[in-house]
Amino acid sequence: MNRASNAKEVILTSDTTGESWSAAVWDPRNGSLLSVYKNATALGHRSLQLLSDSYVLGADATRPRIHIWPLNSPLPLPNIRLTTPGKVSALICTPNGSYIIASVAEKLFIWQTCNGRLLANLTGHYQTVSCLATTKDGSLFASAGEDGLVFVWSLYSALNDTRSSPVHAFSNHSLPVRDLYFGHGGARARLYTVSLDRTANVYELGSGDLLLSLVFDAPLTAVTVNVRESELFVGCITGEIFQCNLHEPPRGVEHHVTVSSCEESAVFQAHKSNVTALSVSINCCTLLSGSTDGTVHVWDIASRQVLRTLQHKGPVTAAFFAKGFDNFRASVLKPRLQVHNLQRTSDDGGRDSIVEVVSRGRNSAEILNFESYVEDSSDSRGLDQTTKKLNDLQKEINKLKKINAALYQYGVTHILKKSTTDKEH
Structure with missing residues (x-):
């Protein structure tokens, strides 16, 4: 049933x-x-x-x-x-x-x-x-x-x-x-x-x-x-x-x-x-x-x-x-994980064991392949949003550079000039 x-x-x-x-x-x-x-x-x-x-x-x-x-x-x-x-x-x-x-x-x-x-x-x-x-x-x-x-x-x-x-x-x-x-x-x-x-x-x-x-x-x-x-x-x-x-x-x-x-x-x-x-x-x-x-x-x-x-x-x-x-209610089970027989005692070499990765709707051979993630997401909205954020950050950096240059110029033309005048007097 x-x-x-x-x-x-x-x-x-x-x-x-x-x-x-x-x-x-x-x-x-x-x-x-x-x-x-x-x-x-x-x-x-x-x-x-x-x-x-x-x-x-x-x-x-x-x-x-x-x-x-x-x-x-x-x-x-x-x-x-x-x-x-x-x-x-x-x-x-x-x-x-x-x-x-x-x-x-x-x-x-x-x-x-x-x-x-x-x-x-x-x-x-x-x-x-x-x-x-x-x-x-x-x-x-x-x-x-x-x-x-x-x-x-x-x-x-x-x-x-x-x-x-x-x-x-x-x-x-x-x-x-x-x-x-x-x-x-x-x-x-x-x-x-x-x-x-x-x-x-x-x-x-x-x-x-x-x-x-x-x-x-x-x-x-x-x-x-x-x-x-x-x-x-x-x-x-x-x-x-x-x-x-x-x-x-x-x-x-x-x-x-x-x-x-x-x-x-x-x-x-x-x-x-x-x-x-x-x-x-x-x-x-x-x-x-x-x-x-x-x-x-x-x-x-x-x-x-x-x-x-x-x-x-x-x-x-x-x-x-x-x-x-x-x-x-699935006719074919789509498990998120693998199940193996349980050990009754622990082993010392277990920390070096290979862990099998299970993924739905994706070739498991690609899971640890960084290139596949870059290729798959090249035309995705996520990458577009990242590019936009990088462009915005670059604009902000350029703006800060201009402000710093203006502050430097002001310091040179006003502060140093005033200091020189005071010494002459």
Whole structure:
């Protein structure tokens, strides 16, 4: 089943059964099933990921491997084995798909997608890492888990220093952290965390400060914000979802939020148990939520009413909005990147490895040929604009030369002449 859709966004979901499919793509406008990914087992909690605009990844719930499918095919990618050192407990990809980051127990592993090399093995956590997140530009990533610690890592440092330490280490949570979310802003973004200790924390990465700590009546299990970062949504173990206005934060760092103190309209109520996933559409009008009760609800944020429900056969392990890439409905996949088998151990000679370059609509042999770029752009608008700028700069230089010459002439005829006259007197 693979019906075409022109939607700007789609919904991706997975559940614990994996009976009919391991993951599915839905149309958020009407809730119809667009395509499925199968021939694999159930995927682990929040391990469903998009690898750039080309592939779907998901960690096996019980075995040490990661499944991969082309976006436009229900069948896994042939001849590719993404085997990991152990069962993956959390999985994330950088936004451009260049790196895959996974946790196995308390350790973090980073692979380069184009050649499958294991580039880093990070340690620091004392217990299993259960959630990972990356900034929108891929420069930083965060890890958290059962030990209640939240680490923020520099991807560059992790890849270039075998003894890399976290950029930030937060220990404000007293119980396991259940979800992480990065806002916009790269290295100065905000990081949102929720924990079973009933707190939702907001950190600013530029300074490393804790900006806000919201304390709720129930343990928290999921978090997200809208693209404007004006509204915070947190899911509880009870099934309730709270909405908090970040444009009107409390004056103090810590603030207690109770059902009685919240307006009734600030609570989304429909799930019967633990909220496992939250996501907001790009237009900030629709909220998506998944739960262990086997339902994925699509909400209208303004009215807090359920627009439609996507029924699953078991507890939902992932549910999020994604861009409706062309490859979802393409008859022939046009990948932006190559995928290779993952190494289970790192090698010392890897830094001299050849990196294969993949490009769409261009002969890959020309990618590093400077002459081809000059020839291809000789009659382009970009070169015309550059020529115009150079001409303008030359005119400005000539103008400055004339001004300098006039100033020099003035100095000779007036200042020196006056100095000579003064000496004569």
